[in-house]
Amino acid sequence: MKNILLATTALVATASTAFAAGVEVSGYAEMGIIGGDPYDNAEFHTDVDVTFSMSGEADNGLTFGASVDLDESQNANAFNNRTQGGESIFIAYGAGRLSMGDVDGAFDSAMQEAIIGSSINDDHEHLGYNGNGGLDGAYDGQIATASYAFSGFTGYLSAEIHDGDRLTGDDGAVYDPIWGVGVKYTADLAGLALNLGLGYQAGDSDAAEDAYAGADITITNNDSLSDIVGLIGANAREDIWGISVGTTFNNGLVAILNYSAATYAESPADTDGFTGNDETHWGIALGYSMNALTIGANYGEYQNFLGLEDLTGSGWGFVADYDMGGGLEAQFGYGSSRLEVDNGDNRTNDTWSLGLAMSF
Template identity: 50%
Template sequence: MKTLLLASTALVATAGFAAADVKITGYAEIGIIGGDVYATDQWHTDIDVTFAMTGESDGGLAFGATVDLDENGAFNNTTQGGETYFLSYGALRLDMGDTDGAFDAAMKEVNLAGASIADDETTHAGFNGNSGLDGTFDGQIARVSYSAAGFTAGLSAEIDDTGVADPVWGLGLRYTTDFGGTAIGIGLGYQTQEDVADLLGVSLDASFGGGFSAAINYTTADIEGQSDDGTHMAIGVGYSMNALSIGVNYGEYEDWTLGCGTCDGYGIAATYDLGGGLAAHLGYGASDFGATDTDQYSLGLSMSF
């Protein structure tokens, strides 16, 4: 059994049971692996979480169950299954796994407030989450960042584990400051994969008094084999006050063969907090793909425990 890095116990009293005991234990690894048995040097991340649950009825009948998340195939050491890892020392930080590349980390997305249960506001044809070339391979990314005096600089890499394609490299710089009670953020990102594409992006965001916020971003893509650069622009506004949050965003692509060609779209999302972990959600998205138009909507509740 590997050394336990995390252990916690929760006691839950219920009407039907004398007591229930839930223990969580965990183990994690990060690093790099290579040699003749691999196609190329590559990132190594591994995680194991085990839930052990036991209880006893009022009549003295003992029961229990365990589940080991590492055994269900969700976590592979050379790919990511949604897990993240980090190390930090002072202003220096390392993030690995299912994390943003330096390009995405520096840029501000334009879905600023509210959320739908079906992501209508972020799945329309004009939306770009600034992920750039992230996810080109298995989505396992390593990013080193340093923060000081409002600046955060980052460098990231995503490796093709087969050793065939060149890595995706990312650079990012973000600056945040307060100007007369308005929080201002400026992001600049660059991401590249040799003989595939070079991306350059910039974003500007602000959080004003009274619960209002706004953001705009712009990206150009120099795509191999394409005469004209692809472009994407997006703008969004948000409002949050008390239990209500509302956001609207719009975006458009031009000559962007990595995703959408020439298309645009907008999204709307609203959330109302009903208290106690219950919230109501409304969403709408409309897309113009040039030859076809589509729309989508959702209405529902979310429950947080």
Template identity: 40%
Template sequence: MKKVLLTSTALVAFAGAAAAEVSLSGWAEMGVIGGSDITSQFFNDVDVDFTLSGETDGGLTFGANVDLDEAGDNLGNETDDMGIDVFVSGEFGTVTLGDTDGALDWALTDPAGVGSPGTIADDETAHWGRQDTYLDGSYDGQILRYDYSYEDFGFAISIEQDDTSDYALDEQDRDAYDYLWAIGAKWSPELGAGLLKLGIGYQEGDFGEVGFGLTDQMVDDLSEIVADASEEDQDALSAIFGFRANSDEADELTVALGENTKVWGLSAAYEMDNGFSVGAVYSQWDGDNVEGDHWAIGAGYTFDAFTIHANYGEHSFEGDSGGELDTDGYGVALGYDLGGGLSILGGYGKSEYDIKVGDVDASDDFDTWSLGLSMSF
């Protein structure tokens, strides 16, 4: 990736700083997308990353990462997004605060990214069989993480704070949640003709939920089924899986794990020198209202300028008082590297769900596809 470096004495915040610089990088995408309940349409996405860094006379590194993303969503509407994190690093390790991964997510390998060239619309990662955030974002999304690496071994611990205002807490009739914390470790030794990646972690909080977005057609189909159900079943569906027909909450299925939520997970991946990569992950979820698990596998292969990748995963959740939700999905990505940072990318993803609450028994599926150019700068 080509980077533009901007350095001058104006970037030095303190006279004693040994070095300071700003690096600029990014990527852009253009093409066409489509799928279930999505009109086939043009698509473009631009992402710009700024990295600000400096170093003290004593060798302490400090800086910030700013990610500016302006993307067209699946309906063609423009959306803006920005992620910021600030870090301090030294022999003691690295402390990061902001839009960053919690220790569990940091430690585990995502099979949807193993040997993948990517797609312009994230078809291979947006399906309902994938999981990569765990409980991160259950509160305000601002995470404080400490991580330390020594040779092949890495360790991390993180916390996320509930910063809801006193007024909002009164409106919700609840107290502030305790910190959401996580711990994780990974080991990446060279093994035979490749690199082995092992990860394990644990996350715990006062509250947790997992959301799965529904297309407009899926909302209408599920609403018709729910409309014929008893009021008791409708209340249970809303309480356990966050869906109530013809309401503002009807755009997704939200698994309300409840209070005292815990998640643990482990992963393994192997990246071979011959271009083949494979990975798998498993996690178990438990809360006062719902318990469940998730597993996924993925593999990729690169030969010459071509890269091919596929992954598959499943979620299974069961309410303590009844009700089940099973989701699964797979994604495929194909890439051809034209050189100089330009690639041709194609992808396909499909998701399915099956939900049972009382007399409500519904299932549905949707798919997405994309084809276009990815430009790395």
């Protein structure tokens, strides 16, 4: 039985069907209604995903496996051996594990997101939400993460290598790899379960600077919230570090705190210092679970959002989930986002959803 207090962007399968020894298929489906500022009217929402999982064990006790998420495998390069398209592969022995493909880097693996519960349209993941992606995916998205667990601690080391098919550094060579390191500590104390995380990730400064190529980093009165958010991506980050603290009490209460700071490269065309500022983020989530019901609320805020001077992005979210058993869950979600610009011409965006999530 899954713990419905754990944050997910999609309801993870709790049941599966075995086709052969070591091969299973699982999936989820969503149906409901969504609405809010981005939509002219309320709309129906449906979504289906299927995951194939394979596992085995060598004679020496080495375990291995792979999984393919069909929802992430919709483009022509989905199964290109040099990029990831929703697949992940691992080998493990004892407390050590090496995973490659569509996996979290060390920063994301160590950190806990400040979010609780689920909604069919992820409405509680607002502008102020931080999924701890760090620098993951700045290159081709194919990541290698090694982990080792001991005495409540889990250490992580990750790398993402530039494939050479996209932009290259000033010297004509491929960019330096993105490296990450992280550590997580979990413990069951008197009356609560504690989760501490600390992570760091850094990449090539040339790659971060080249992320501005062709971008017009200006904000006008006609720009919408989504226009401004799309000015530059997280691949303009040079490095990021963060810390998280999570507690789950025996009485059903959950509290999560998350803080991170990222350094952005400065645009070569910027003469006013508008770009390249240090971005900070903090988030908090509170939740409560009683029998089949889970409710959760969260708030998050960015200062110098996207490394842009005096740009503040914030938001709050709320969910109410009711587990009906057998893999069926009713979900309600609401999210409110706010973007504050220096001239006071702020933007807001609210969304909501109501429906059923089914796991198989």
